[in-house]
Amino acid sequence: MSRIQTTFDKLKQHQRKALIPFFTAGDPDPKLTVPLLHALVEAGADVIELGVPFSDPMADGPTIQRASERALKHHVSLHHVLDMVAEFRRSNTGTPIVLMGYGNPIEAMGWGTFAKRCAEVGVDGVLTVDFPPEEGHEAFAHLEKHGIDPIFLLAPTSTDARVARVAKQARGYVYYVSLKGVTGAGNLDLSAIAEKIPHLRKHIKLPIGVGFGIRDAATALAVAKLCDGVVVGSRIVQEIENSTEQNVVANVSKLVKELRQAVDKA
Amino acid sequence: MYNYPDSTGHFGPYGGIYVAETLMSALEELNQAYEKYRHNPEFVAELNYDLKHFVGRPSPIYHAKRWSQQLGGAQIFLKREDLNHTGAHKVNNTVGQALLAKRMGKPRVIAETGAGQHGVATATVAARYGMECVVYMGSEDVQRQAQNVYRMKLLGATVVPVESGSKTLKDALNEAMRDWVTNIENTFYIIGTVAGPHPYPMMVRDFNAIVGKECVVQMPELAGRQPDAVIACVGGGSNAMGVFYFYIDMPGVKLIGVEAGGQGIASGQHAAPLTTNSPVGVLHGNRTYLMQDADGQIIETHSISAGLDYPGVGPEHSWLKDSGRAEYVAINDDEALRAFHDLCHFEGIIPALESSHALAYAAKIAPTMNKDKVLLVNLSGRGDKDMATVARASGIEF
Numbered sequence: 001m002s003r004i005q006t007t008f009d010k011l012k013q014h015q016r017k018a019l020i021p022f023f024t025a026g027d028p029d030p031k032l033t034v035p036l037l038h039a040l041v042e043a044g045a046d047v048i049e050l051g052v053p054f055s056d057p058m059a060d061g062p063t064i065q066r067a068s069e070r071a072l073k074h075h076v077s078l079h080h081v082l083d084m085v086a087e088f089r090r091s092n093t094g095t096p097i098v099l100m101g102y103g104n105p106i107e108a109m110g111w112g113t114f115a116k117r118c119a120e121v122g123v124d125g126v127l128t129v130d131f132p133p134e135e136g137h138e139a140f141a142h143l144e145k146h147g148i149d150p151i152f153l154l155a156p157t158s159t160d161a162r163v164a165r166v167a168k169q170a171r172g173y174v175y176y177v178s179l180k181g182v183t184g185a186g187n188l189d190l191s192a193i194a195e196k197i198p199h200l201r202k203h204i205k206l207p208i209g210v211g212f213g214i215r216d217a218a219t220a221l222a223v224a225k226l227c228d229g230v231v232v233g234s235r236i237v238q239e240i241e242n243s244t245e246q247n248v249v250a251n252v253s254k255l256v257k258e259l260r261q262a263v264d265k266a
Numbered sequence: 267m268y269n270y271p272d273s274t275g276h277f278g279p280y281g282g283i284y285v286a287e288t289l290m291s292a293l294e295e296l297n298q299a300y301e302k303y304r305h306n307p308e309f310v311a312e313l314n315y316d317l318k319h320f321v322g323r324p325s326p327i328y329h330a331k332r333w334s335q336q337l338g339g340a341q342i343f344l345k346r347e348d349l350n351h352t353g354a355h356k357v358n359n360t361v362g363q364a365l366l367a368k369r370m371g372k373p374r375v376i377a378e379t380g381a382g383q384h385g386v387a388t389a390t391v392a393a394r395y396g397m398e399c400v401v402y403m404g405s406e407d408v409q410r411q412a413q414n415v416y417r418m419k420l421l422g423a424t425v426v427p428v429e430s431g432s433k434t435l436k437d438a439l440n441e442a443m444r445d446w447v448t449n450i451e452n453t454f455y456i457i458g459t460v461a462g463p464h465p466y467p468m469m470v471r472d473f474n475a476i477v478g479k480e481c482v483v484q485m486p487e488l489a490g491r492q493p494d495a496v497i498a499c500v501g502g503g504s505n506a507m508g509v510f511y512f513y514i515d516m517p518g519v520k521l522i523g524v525e526a527g528g529q530g531i532a533s534g535q536h537a538a539p540l541t542t543n544s545p546v547g548v549l550h551g552n553r554t555y556l557m558q559d560a561d562g563q564i565i566e567t568h569s570i571s572a573g574l575d576y577p578g579v580g581p582e583h584s585w586l587k588d589s590g591r592a593e594y595v596a597i598n599d600d601e602a603l604r605a606f607h608d609l610c611h612f613e614g615i616i617p618a619l620e621s622s623h624a625l626a627y628a629a630k631i632a633p634t635m636n637k638d639k640v641l642l643v644n645l646s647g648r649g650d651k652d653m654a655t656v657a658r659a660s661g662i663e664f
Contacts, residue, residue: 055431055563056549058440059286059447065430077561103284104547108562130284130548134274153287157450162290177288181448 003096003124004149004172007046008207008228018173018229019044019220019263020209021236021256022100024051024067025084026076028240032248036240037088039253041095044260047173049127049231052081052101059129061184063234066241078105078114086121098125098151098172106139115142125149125172133169140169153177154200156192167203174204175231178212178223184234188213193226217262224266232259268514270585275464278588280581283463284548288447296454297465299370304472309365316361317476320394321351323358324480327488327642333612333629340635342628343489344615344645345481345509354618354647355474355505356387360456362473364391367454374398374453378442380407380435380501381572381620382414383647384458389423399423402441404434407572414651432566435576439550459502460580463551467580474508481642482512493642494635495520499623500594501537501574503583505646514591523583524627526569527596537567539579540587540594554581570599570655571619573647597623597630603659605629606649618647619655 001009011018021040025033033050040048053071057064078101085097099118106114106128118126126148131139133152140150149172154163157180166174178193193210200208210223211231224230236252243251270277283293303309317323326349330342347355360377367375375397379385385401392399401418405427408415418425431437439462446455460467460474478496485492496513498506500523513519528536536542539555547556549564557565557577569575586592597605602619605626609617617625621644628643635641649656654664 056436056440058443058550059288061444062430069430072563075561077563079561102548104549104556104558104564105562107547108545108558108560129286130551132283132285132287132290135282135284155286155288155291157291158287159291159294162287166287180288180450182444 002147002149002172003094004047007096008173011046017224017263017266018046018207018209019260020047020049020229020231021045022049022051022231022233023236023240024053024064024071025081026053026071026074027067027237028070028248029245030074030076030080032245033084034087035249036252038092039249040256041092043253043256045095045256047096047098047229049098049100049233050081050085052078052099052105054102054105057102059182061182061234063184063237063241067237078109082117082121082123085123089122096124097122098127099123100127101129103128103131111139111142115146115148118148119146123148125151127151127153127175129153133165151175156180156196160199163200164203170204170206173207173209173229174200176200176208176210176227178210183212188219188223190222190226193223197226217258220259221262221265224263230263270582271464271468275468277582277585280554280584281464281467281552283551284553285463285551286447292446292450293463299366300465300469303366303369309369313362313365317358321357321361322349323476325349327481327484329488330613333608334632336612337629337632339632339637340494340639340641341489341637342632343485343493343640343642345477345642347477347505347644347646348615348617348621348648352387352390353650354383354387355477355508356384356458357390358476358508359458359470359473359504360384360387360391363454363456363469364395364397367397368395370454372452372454374449375456376400376402376442376445376453377456377458378402378435378438379458380438380575381651382407382411382418383573383651385423385425386414386417386421388456389418389421392423393421400445401425402428402438402445404428404432404438406433407435410572410655411651435572436564459504460507460582461502461550461552461554461578467552467582470504471507471511471582474504475511477505477508477644478510478512481509485642489640491640492516492519493640495522496642496644497522497524497624497628498644499524499574499620499646500540500579500583501526501576501620503580505644507580507582509644510592521586521592522627523592523594524623525594525596526571526574526623527598528568530598531596535568536596537569537574537576538596539577540583541596549578552581554578554584570602570659571623573618573620574623595627597626601626603656606656615645616649617645618649619652621646
């Protein structure tokens with residue numbers, strides 16, 4: 001059984017919701033990535049989405065774009081990110097890690113090599129933002145061969161037919177993008193999420209995480225009530241951006257603890 | 267019979283729809299609308315009316331006799347897209363997409379632009395059809411093309427300088443995509459080249475294919491026959507696909523795409539993914555040849571012409587290269603400048619720097635060919651926008 005499934009099963013037994021923080025590997029500095037991963041776990045993260053920096057992050061807002069730029073200034077490549085996961089796994093074998101990013105760095109490495117490396121270092125899932133199910137057959141076959149879960153996005157604009165299609169290929173969990181726009185944008189429409197989730201459940205038997213627009217304990221709690229997991233990205237990246245190298249781990253840790261407490265009230 | 271792309275938007279292994287889920291339904295809606303209207307008699311009639319009366323089509327073909335004589339070989343004919351309203355081929359596509367936007371009930375259009383030609387062409391049709399218009403432009407390009415920025419503003423568009431990444435065309439495209447995904451319900455994204463996710467590469471090609479369609483009729487009238495080769499510059503590749511498309515099934519006609527060699531291929535400072543056999547990758551919604559580093563990060567390109575300064579290329583060009591139907595070469599900044607000056611001097615035509623790359627390649631091969639051979643160059647735009655760049659290259663500041 002995959003680490004992702006084990007994690008969600010355990011949460012379900014205890015009637016808890018998953019907290020899924022995101023940050024970009026190499027931001028603000030490559031040497032802080034592994035300490036940040038451990039700090040997130042200690043603060044209560046159930047699954048971690050680790051961003052792979054890309055030069056052209058089309059689906060991201062300015063906050064995560066800048067994180068990518070900071071990481072790329074340190075020449076953080078996909079190879080480095082995999083090495084970071086390997087280092088994290090030396091002292092953590094339980095928390096699932098999902099790599100999130102764009103297809104081209106993986107294309108450059110080759111999907112076969114990438115999937116094999118993921119399995120070796122202990123990556124559990126891969127979310128390739130710009131590879132919808134239609135285009136990813138070969139890519140996802142490589143992941144499947146090595147037991148890596150392909151994670152997919154669904155959006156308010158996804159038709160029933162598309163939801164059904166994603167349901168067929170998705171493993172691990174499904175990430176519902178709660179608003180139209182890029183990461184870090186706008187205000188949440190909770191009633192729209194509440195209305196959409198039951199539609200998704202008709203096809204999606206996997207846990208559903210909801211992200212985009214979750215900025216504080218209150219929004220985290222409200223969203224946690226509606227689904228199986230809460231994804232928090234831009235808010236954490238913003239905290240990293242506003243911190244110094246000395247206090248970034250402590251600041252992020254404090255923020256995630258607050259989010260954990262909120263999610264546990266759901 | 268050449269019949270690409272397939273129903274899922276692929277040209278062999280290239281093209282496709284590589285976008286986030288948040289854009290998938292909008293692309294499906296666009297694809298359905300395009301399929302519904304592309305052969306609809308009323309839509310076609312309205313498009314043709316505006317192409318004739320608003321754009322000024324058909325554009326003529328001109329025999330550049332003095333320049334050909336000077337070069338001493340093949341006869342060079344120019345397809346005069348520079349004479350279109352707004353001064354380039356770009357308007358063929360923006361008229362088409364704006365009419366489609368109107369039928370889809372989208373009151374707001376957005377666009378990306380490099381040199382500013384596509385931005386101007388979009389602002390123009392937005393004014394013509396009474397639509398709100400926002401144009402994204404890299405802040406580097408805003409500096410380089412101040413006059414075009416002012417033109418867009420005169421036409422009522424909002425120009426948004428893009429500060430992310432390399433601050434050029436590719437970053438403008440990223441930003442336009444972000445706008446689109448945020449405002450998907452009321453907004454139509456008018457992409458300016460034969461790139462992006464399906465159906466854009468096909469749709470932009472189709473709207474520009476009027477160029478080659480006219481050439482197929484005009485060349486026998488003027489030159490007595492079809493050309494031995496058709497030559498066009500390639501950045502994203504919309505003017506080249508436009509002039510190539512109706513010649514693809516004529517095996518006697520060579521198709522030559524000219525990329526930006528910048529400061530020379532060996533210098534690495536260029537924008538020539540096809541000529542240099544760059545690795546294949548995925549950017550801006552499609553799979554294509556792509557300038558990137560070993561880690562798959564997109565690298566900065568260089569060209570004296572902002573319109574060719576793009577790391578990718580339309581997926582159909584990648585396919586035409588692999589299938590051997592078209593050949594791709596590069597022309598350096600200095601060679602393009604020489605052709606620019608020669609056309610001014612011998613023919614009284616100021617060409618766009620983009621088009622000057624195609625002219626330069628024609629000038630390179632014409633002397634090696636017999637005088638009865640015929641080259642057709644797509645003069646895709648006029649050079650008024652390039653005055654400052656050309657003057658600077660000659661050591662003159664205004």
